[in-house]
């Protein structure tokens with residue numbers, strides 16, 4: 034059961050359209066979340082870029098256990114930085130970054146902030162509603178409903194579309210579903 038408040042999905046679609054406008058992009062164009070991060074003054078780091086990162090922590094994050102995390106947002110001295118795991122393929126990386134940017138755009142305060150056992154990296158956790166909101170906005174940013182519908186009607190398949198928008202086919206299929214596009218197309222086919 035969705036916990037999103039009424040009108041939130043529409044708000045996300047409008048936000049996705051307005052960021053595209055700010056960036057000089059067509060409403061149906063793919064949005065590179067790295068470009069959006071720059072526009073929002075958010076620094077994006079790979080683990081190796083983090084100042085003062087201990088070598089053993091770096092090795093753990095990038096070599097020993099690269100599947101255990103996707104992205105972390107840190108805020109200190111007025112600087113907001115997203116540390117993005119560079120190991121996963123592009124679609125998952127884009128989704129992780131768009132998700133973190135969404136928490137920042139929505140001004141979510143982490144429910145828990147904790148440090149890794151070595152005391153070095155700060156991790157944050159949000160509540161379930163905030164997670165659902167960030168997923169919703171991230172999906173709309175990467176795959177706006179209008180752009181997706183237009184591309185599907187132009188006859189492109191899921192794999193080609195996912196590549197075009199820089200997302201995973203899983204996210205593409207999820208968006209077809211939750212935006213109601215699948216239902217709309219099935220209905221119009223009779």
Ligand SMILES: [Zn+2]
Nearest residue numbers: 132159164167
């Ligand atoms: Zn989250």
